[in-house]
Amino acid sequence: MRPGYRPNALRYGMLAALLVASPWASAAHAEEGMWTMDNLPVKQMQAQYGFTPSADWIKRVTQSSARLALGCSASFVSGDGLVMTNHHCANECLSELSGASHNYMQDGYTSAAQAREPKCPAMELDRLDTISDVTPRMNAALAGKHGADYTRAQQAAESSIEKSCVGGDATLWRCDVVTLYHGGRTALYRYRRYQDVRLVFAPDQNAAFFGGDPDNFNFPRYDLDVTFLRAYDNGHPAHTQFFPFDPAGPKDGQLVFTSGNPGSTSREEPVAQLQLLRDLELPSTYGYLSTLDGILWEYGRTGASAAQDAQDEVFGVENSLKVYTGWLQTLADPSMLAAKQKAEDSLRQWIDADPQRKNQYGDPWATLAPSLVAERRLFVPYVMLEGTRAPRGFAGDLFGYAKMLVRGAAERAKPDADRLSEYHDAKLPAIEAQLGSSAPVHPNLERTLLAFSLTRLRQSLGADDAAVKTILGKQSPEEMSTHLVNFTNLGDAKVRMQLWHGGQAAIDKSTDPMIVLARTVEPLARSLRDQWDNQVKAPQREASEALARARFARAGTSVYPDATFTQRLSYGTVKGWDENGHQVPAFTRFSGLYDRATGSDPFKLTKPWLAAKSKLDLDTPFDFASTNDIIGGNSGSPVIDAKGHAVGLIFDGNIHSLGGDFTYDGSQNRAVSVDTTALLAALKTVYRNQALADELVSGHLGGHAGAAGKS
Amino acid sequence: MRPGYRPNALRYGMLAALLVASPWASAAHAEEGMWTMDNLPVKQMQAQYGFTPSADWIKRVTQSSARLALGCSASFVSGDGLVMTNHHCANECLSELSGASHNYMQDGYTSAAQAREPKCPAMELDRLDTISDVTPRMNAALAGKHGADYTRAQQAAESSIEKSCVGGDATLWRCDVVTLYHGGRTALYRYRRYQDVRLVFAPDQNAAFFGGDPDNFNFPRYDLDVTFLRAYDNGHPAHTQFFPFDPAGPKDGQLVFTSGNPGSTSREEPVAQLQLLRDLELPSTYGYLSTLDGILWEYGRTGASAAQDAQDEVFGVENSLKVYTGWLQTLADPSMLAAKQKAEDSLRQWIDADPQRKNQYGDPWATLAPSLVAERRLFVPYVMLEGTRAPRGFAGDLFGYAKMLVRGAAERAKPDADRLSEYHDAKLPAIEAQLGSSAPVHPNLERTLLAFSLTRLRQSLGADDAAVKTILGKQSPEEMSTHLVNFTNLGDAKVRMQLWHGGQAAIDKSTDPMIVLARTVEPLARSLRDQWDNQVKAPQREASEALARARFARAGTSVYPDATFTQRLSYGTVKGWDENGHQVPAFTRFSGLYDRATGSDPFKLTKPWLAAKSKLDLDTPFDFASTNDIIGGNSGSPVIDAKGHAVGLIFDGNIHSLGGDFTYDGSQNRAVSVDTTALLAALKTVYRNQALADELVSGHLGGHAGAAGKS
Known part of the structure; x- marks a missing residue:
């Protein structure tokens, strides 16, 4: 499917x-x-x-x-x-x-x-209302930026564009800045939001x-x-x-x-x-x-x-x-990659054939190379402790809620432009809908998922890894998972919403064991997120944009992103x-x-x-x-x-x-x-x-x- | 470990x-x-x-x-x-x-x-007694043979060598024909056998x-x-x-x-x-x-x-x-493969540089190429239905016993030289030790393993596959596994040994559901085994031997296999x-x-x-x-x-x-x-x-x- x-x-x-x-x-x-x-x-x-x-x-x-x-x-x-x-x-x-x-x-x-x-x-349903081009504005904001500066500038520009688009009514409108053509174009998608x-x-x-x-x-x-x-x-x-x-x-x-x-x-x-x-x-x-x-x-x-509880997860x-x-x-399939390699070689020759082009597009592959080294080094710890949707080391809904609450409190305390993109004001209604959801949490399934993922965390990073030691201490994954799921109250939407509305003070004084764990993980995960965003994503985006511009110049329009x-x-x-x-x-x-x-x-x-x-x-x-x-x-x-x-x-x-x-x-x-x-x-x-x-x-x-x- | x-x-x-x-x-x-x-x-x-x-x-x-x-x-x-x-x-x-x-x-x-x-x-323990060189004898037996002929000639020669080495006392001696240097040399290893x-x-x-x-x-x-x-x-x-x-x-x-x-x-x-x-x-x-x-x-x-029953399997x-x-x-690691590719290219150039060498070693890579196409096509059905140790589509000890009994009856009815190598007379004591083992069979674990592997069989080959339809009929993997494990008697070593000693007649008239299943699977598995041996293994061995001879000629001795x-x-x-x-x-x-x-x-x-x-x-x-x-x-x-x-x-x-x-x-x-x-x-x-x-x-x-x- x-x-x-x-x-x-x-x-x-x-x-x-x-x-x-x-x-x-x-x-x-x-x-x-x-x-x-x-x-x-x-x-x-x-x-x-x-x-x-x-x-x-x-x-x-x-x-x-x-x-x-x-x-x-x-x-x-x-x-x-x-x-x-x-x-x-x-x-x-x-x-x-x-x-x-x-x-x-x-x-x-x-x-x-x-x-x-x-x-x-x-459930949130979004109906597309309008598309507008914000490429010039993004290009201006990102010009000359690299690494961490690039990431920060990007987040700030996106936040500002989305905020003004929503126009103060984030429950009625949803606005997403969308990078098309790998940075060749940036568009603003405005949706009518139905929650x-x-x-x-x-x-x-x-x-x-x-x-x-x-x-x-x-x-x-x-x-x-x-x-x-x-x-x-x-x-x-x-x-x-x-x-x-x-x-x-x-x-x-x-x-x-x-x-x-x-x-x-x-x-x-x-x-x-x-x-x-x-x-x-x-x-x-x-x-x-x-x-x-x-x-x-x-x-x-x-x-x-048990089968019913796990059905949705199994399906996915x-x-x-x-x-x-x-x-x-x-x-x-070697022929597929070979064809792509040929097209890429041809583009590289096209760039190299003209000094002006070389000057204009630089060497995107040279920009890319160190990002791949960083990606190789960071991949496992990054997906285990941070991940894009959820960290693989802490599976299940309960830790997901805890992370959202801990990070959300810290992020909301910052100006919108300084936040991680998923905590921009425009995104908060969707987060609140998730935290406030009446969907049941299945403790036995949660214990299983958490015990497995903690086991995998230790296996992937090694028992001697500093983060693993900090997280597990002397507990086994099974003991830790049982304790966390049995004693957390985050299965209750009301408790979650209280913590959300209580902000940083509520998070700081919480003794809920899942919140305590998320607080422990947070600095480790943050550090990996920063390295990932700055050493992997930012240079890859830079390289992609240069390639995109070169391809546009060479092949013209009439293509899809x-x-x-x-x-x-x-x-x-x-x-x-x-x-x-x-x-x-x-x-x-x-x-x-x-x-x-x-x-x-x-x-x-x-x-x-x-x-x-x-x-x-x-x-x-x-x-x-x-x-x-x-x-x-x-x-x-x-x-x-x-x-x-x-x-x-x-x-x-x-x-x-x-x-x-x-x-x-x-x-x-x-x-x-x-x-x-x-x-x-x-x-x-x-x-x-x-x-x-x-x-x-x-x-x-x-x-x-x-x-x-x-x- | x-x-x-x-x-x-x-x-x-x-x-x-x-x-x-x-x-x-x-x-x-x-x-x-x-x-x-x-x-x-x-x-x-x-x-x-x-x-x-x-x-x-x-x-x-x-x-x-x-x-x-x-x-x-x-x-x-x-x-x-x-x-x-x-x-x-x-x-x-x-x-x-x-x-x-x-x-x-x-x-x-x-x-x-x-x-x-x-x-x-x-448990069988083998203590090495002597090593002897049987290269000339094997070379003579295989000269000019290809495909199915090659496989048959190889099996026949190995059988004959092993049989005379054992000297009639297969419980005291174990003899294995061993291919070293990928066919560059064939040795006979004679072991003192302790069961x-x-x-x-x-x-x-x-x-x-x-x-x-x-x-x-x-x-x-x-x-x-x-x-x-x-x-x-x-x-x-x-x-x-x-x-x-x-x-x-x-x-x-x-x-x-x-x-x-x-x-x-x-x-x-x-x-x-x-x-x-x-x-x-x-x-x-x-x-x-x-x-x-x-x-x-x-x-x-x-x-x-349950943990104790599964411990051994988990470990492996x-x-x-x-x-x-x-x-x-x-x-x-691209550098590892690149180094190997370089060495291979150099060998190819060395062969191609001299018409006499070209004549002597031919083009091993051309021999190899169609075997890789066959391997790609056959791999999934082969490992699912036949496998080298056991078919992945039928996990657990019980089906393993059934397959050993069904195939063993048919193979033992043939002259030693015509049998699949694992059923040569010299190998029978080890098989009998396995069949007669007093090791307990764990029905719940067997049901689990069989239900999983039948599910995987259907998933890998597709529900419309003729073999899958023949095997599962209208049953689900779970139903079939439960029925088979609940009604088979192969968990009993005495029953297994009776079937073994009863030969083909006992197998033919058995109504044990696991034997019935193994009889159904056997022609499908045999056919894949033949294709695998003849279209994949035989040409790969041919190519390897040519490469081995070329490398020997070029680099001399002082190498290990x-x-x-x-x-x-x-x-x-x-x-x-x-x-x-x-x-x-x-x-x-x-x-x-x-x-x-x-x-x-x-x-x-x-x-x-x-x-x-x-x-x-x-x-x-x-x-x-x-x-x-x-x-x-x-x-x-x-x-x-x-x-x-x-x-x-x-x-x-x-x-x-x-x-x-x-x-x-x-x-x-x-x-x-x-x-x-x-x-x-x-x-x-x-x-x-x-x-x-x-x-x-x-x-x-x-x-x-x-x-x-x-x-």
């Missing part, structure tokens, strides 16, 4: 260079590209498909699309705030709303009426994730990977632009678009950085996640309740492992592919689902599906493949036709799409979607949710199927 | 080329080398150390050394069959002799008297493996990783040559030797094969073992009995993971090293052990150690580092001085030694041993085993410390 799941600190190094049409990514793969909404390849689309999007089309598509802050895409599909995304994008909400007596993630959920839709505890998002409908997990991990990233496929949510505005359903729902789905060979938020790609990353990823970071991350996968698998076997870990397996395979978890349009066609001489058709059908069902997990159907078999048209299209260029983060993206109507819902890619982080191969790389025809048939015939089917077809709440909402 | 543990099928591809003094392995590292006993570097030793071993010295060292068939080294240390090896080499025996009321692996064991020493259920090996003494696990996984492959170190066994001959202690025990241990800077059985190295493997190892096989194996590690870790947390997995982490790091789990002598000095500007001393002392003990696992000391603190001379040397060139399989090797006296016991290497599979770096690569002084002090003062201490010092049972057995 294509989620935005990004384990700690793997993807930090993706400051590369502007993408140009490289040898393996040009004419042969005309459908390559994740285009920003303000720079669509209009000429190519017209030449290939005779289609030119109007300004109105672009605006409607932009404003009907949305993003889930946790790392997925979504779309509005009724005028009353109805949102379509993937089941696996709503895992967290479904888990958090579940309890001892009801498991929404496993069994699904159907709201009895709009007024009774339950609020997802910690009141409620659950409307989810199918059972067996249908949403039929085939489970074995089928994940494979096709043919038979998944109803959908969840419907509703965005609320002041307690009422929000009213926005939306994609009218096409009950007939797409046809084989048809032109289709996806409008979503691909998380990140590394297609123009310098080869030396890709090699470091392949040789150091990827094996380390793969090993960590593989071990965690084994722990969670065995943990889940101890009972149904297994999915990531599959992605990384694909990465390992792609990066091990590497993915940045911002809205992109990809165009393509509904199409199967040739797999070792065997033709894989573009569509699967309901009949195939029933053929594949064995009665055993993960190929087991629930009773409503078994009962509906005789009532469904088994020839109905179910899932389909298309050539759209997508990546993790695109999960939940709508598939739309040239009229701007929804005809499908992206939820995965095929196995060949896993190399998409580094390259796009149009002959085999396929996006995988649910057909809108299947969505409607399942809602009506399997789940008997006529009201939701009617809202989709009519485009408004309480509408009737006859009253088509299509424009 | 340095064991012989080799997970399935990783090391199959080690048919490379004859080692010559390559640029990074010559003068700079004079102590490099794992020398066969019949080709010691006499001139180098004389030049460097003024020491020339006499023929008598060589013979005594040869015949006092031994090998444990499961993958470790050992030595005779008294004239009454007393054998010294590592605690971790006796894990299997210690686990198998443990029960609900006594855990010998955890708590240690001290035999009350020689007559009461318990027999290790499935009655009994347990004399083992320390508690806390002392044997103090520091556990975090300290493993690290130094300074404080481990008493020893177990004493006794070889029996017709029910009486065996009488053999032995190494007199030096109670004073070695000195810093002293010349020392190890005489052991390094398992395998790949120092002259062609670069293309190393790249395939790095890019395909190593990540796959690393991921599999990491997941298994997580499963076993969590399994062990469910209770003390964690140790392998550390080794593979080292491999990943070494293979990711890659390791083959046969007896080798390595010489070196007791010596610390420089670690990033910090000097690591050669010795640790008892005082350091007490300083490092935290009271928590794995840094916890048992009561006898705590009680002995005041009675021990804390300045006694404990463990030491030396420059000897060793590798997995060397565990349990004696460290001996120029007089041929035992001064230490190899049990590990430092972290830099992990690259030793591919290269030897004398500046940092260190072997790690227990000092004989520490062994005696611990036996006398901590474990109060004066009888064993006396036997060591006197050289015979019932001896007294005063009656020195030194020659």
Whole structure:
């Protein structure tokens, strides 16, 4: 599945260079590209498909699309705030709303009426409003800066831009400064922020994730990977632009678009950085996640309740492992790296051929070299003690809360411009939503995760490491984890919010053992963060920007930037592919689902599906493949036709799409979607949710199927 | 730790080329080398150390050394069959002799008297008797053969040679045809076989493996990783040559030797094969073992009995993971591969420079190329369904027994020469010892391992794979594993031996579900084995032999062959090293052990150690580092001085030694041993085993410390 799941600190190094049409990514793969909404390849689309999007089309598509802050895409599909995304994008909400007596993630959920839709505890939905170019302002702020100065100047400029954009109402607006083309351009994305998002409908997990991990990233496929949510505005359903729902789905060979938020790609990353990823970071991350996968698998076997508690985590870990397996395979392909090396050599020769160019772009590879040495040295301690999302040495929600509270108190005491970017004023509402979340904490799972990660911390850094000694003292990881989880009160949202509002004084006097641990770790983690930002990230960004400028100057425009978890349009066609001489058709059908069902997990159907078999048209299209260029983060993206109507819902890619982080191969790389025809048939015939089917077809709440909402 | 543990099928591809003094392995590292006993570097030793071993010295060292068939080294240390090896080499025996009321692996064991020493259920000890050269005979048998013909001819020749060597008494003699120098030479190793090996003494696990996984492959170190066994001959202690025990241990800077059985190295493997190892096989194996590690870790947390059942498996997995982490790091070093590539390019130029050479050696790289394509295609199905030791898709002892029975019945029905090499008559006693072993089978652990591996089988090959469909049918891995383990009778050694003796007829009519499964898997596994042997191994061996001949012709003799789990002598000095500007001393002392003990696992000391603190001379040397060139399989090797006296016991290497599979770096690569002084002090003062201490010092049972057995 294509989620935005990004384990700690793997993807930090993706400051590369502007993408140009490289040898393996040009004419042969005309459908390559994740285009920003303000720079669509209009000429190519017209030449290939005779289609030119109007300004109105672009605006409607932009404003009907949305993003889930946790790392997925979504779309509005009724005028009353109805949102379509993937089941696996709503895992967290479904888990958090579940309890001892009801498991929404496993069994699904159907709201009895709009007024009774339950609020997802910690979900944020952002709808893109405007994009503006802030490149000149950023360039001015960064000119002549290096290392720590560079990092500080960047943070200060971003903070100032975001703050003025939010305009004092950070609950209504979200503003993100986004670096595109690896520094070639800086844009400001302003989003309408929705933090009141409620659950409307989810199918059972067996249908949403039929085939489970074995089928994940494979096709043919038979998944109803959908969840419907509703965005609320002041307690009422929000009213926005939306994609009218096409009950007939797409046809084989048809032109289709996806409008979503691909998380990140590394297609123009310098080869030396890709090699470091392949040789150091990827094996380390793969090993960590593989071990965690084994722990969670065995943990889940101890009972149904343990399995339920771990379900969400298991899903993320297994999915990531599959992605990384694909990465390992792609990066091990010598021809792929050789092609990239050739393009890079050619760029270097182009620069070196002209003294003026040499003067203008310098030697980006020389800038890069020491950063790679630093990266090699710092990687393990950095990911263990600091990490990008969370430190690998302290897994689980509880330490995550403690770190957020300890660091948040120190950061909020500083002027906005001096803070780490994730603690800018504009980001605080999202942090407060997380801290205040009513999502339950599972102590036994927390003890397991923490004991494992402390063990790994000691193993990775060595028992003689000063930080390890400071942290563990004479305790074993198991003893320490048990003590911390048993005696902390951070599982209680009220306690967390008190500490948050109490600021530095509250943190200083807290005796909560998890806070005490986070205070101990903080100076060690801070020091690594500083070294990482200044010795690794800053020079890599400098090098990337120089490369980006050179590539721009040489190759001109008409290129798309590497993915940045911002809205992109990809165009393509509904199409199967040739797999070792065997033709894989573009569509699967309901009949195939029933053929594949064995009665055993993960190929087991629930009773409503078994009962509906005789009532469904088994020839109905179910899932389909298309050539759209997508990546993790695109999960939940709508598939739309040239009229701007929804005809499908992206939820995965095929196995060949896993190399998409580094390259796009149009002959085999396929996006995988649910057909809108299947969505409607399942809602009506399997789940008997006529009201939701009617809202989709009519485009408004309480509408009737006859009253088509299509424009 | 340095064991012989080799997970399935990783090391199959080690048919490379004859080692010559390559640029990074010559003068700079004079102590490099794992020398066969019949080709010691006499001139180098004389030049460097003024020491020339006499023929008598060589013979005594040869015949006092031994090998444990499961993958470790050992030595005779008294004239009454007393054998010294590592605690971790006796894990299997210690686990198998443990029960609900006594855990010998955890708590240690001290035999009350020689007559009461318990027999290790499935341990085989082999003492090298003679080495003879069978190169001409093998060359004649293989001349002009390719592919399947080559494999068949090789098996037939080996079978015939081994059979005549054993001379009809396979319980007394073991004969192995050994390919040295990657086919440059073939030798016949004749061993005296001991299958009655009994347990004399083992320390508690806390002392044997103090520091556990975090300290493993690290130094300074404080481990008493020893177990004493006794070889029996017709029910009486065996009488053999032995190494007199030096109670004073070695000195810093002293010349020392190890005489052991390094398992395998790949120092002259062609670069293309190393790249395939790095890019395909190593990540796959690393991921599999990491997941298994997580499963076993969590399994062990469910209770003390579960932890005990899994202990042996955990140890092997964690140790392998550390080794593979080292491999990943070494293979990711571009300068190491570049140096190897340079040496290979130079050899290629040397061949190409002369038409006669071209004619003689052909183009080994062209022979190699298609085998790498086949390896890439076959690797995953091969390791999942067949594997070298056991198929990864069917983990656990029970399926292992079933496969051995099913395949064994079919193979034994053929003439010896037509069988797969592991079923030659000469190998049958070892198989029968395994099948007849009284070692307990742990059903819950078996269910876990089998459910995991079947899940991995389906995940790796895909749910649509024909083999997966045949094997799983409509069952889930969990259901299938539960059914198989609950209803098989193969946990009973009597049942296994009945099936073994019943031959093909008994296998055909068995309804035991594990036998039924093994019968189903057998044709699939056989087919992969054939493809693997003929398309991967045979051409790689052909290429390696051509390279070996070319290297011989170019560089002459005075080189050592890659390791083959046969007896080798390595010489070196007791010596610390420089670690990033910090000097690591050669010795640790008892005082350091007490300083490092935290009271928590794995840094916890048992009561006898705590009680002995005041009675021990804390300045006694404990463990030491030396420059000897060793590798997995060397565990349990004696460290001996120029007089041929035992001064230490190899049990590990430092972290830099992990690259030793591919290269030897004398500046940092260190072997790690227990000092004989520490062994005696611990036996006398901590474990109060004066009888064993006396036997060591006197050289015979019932001896007294005063009656020195030194020659």
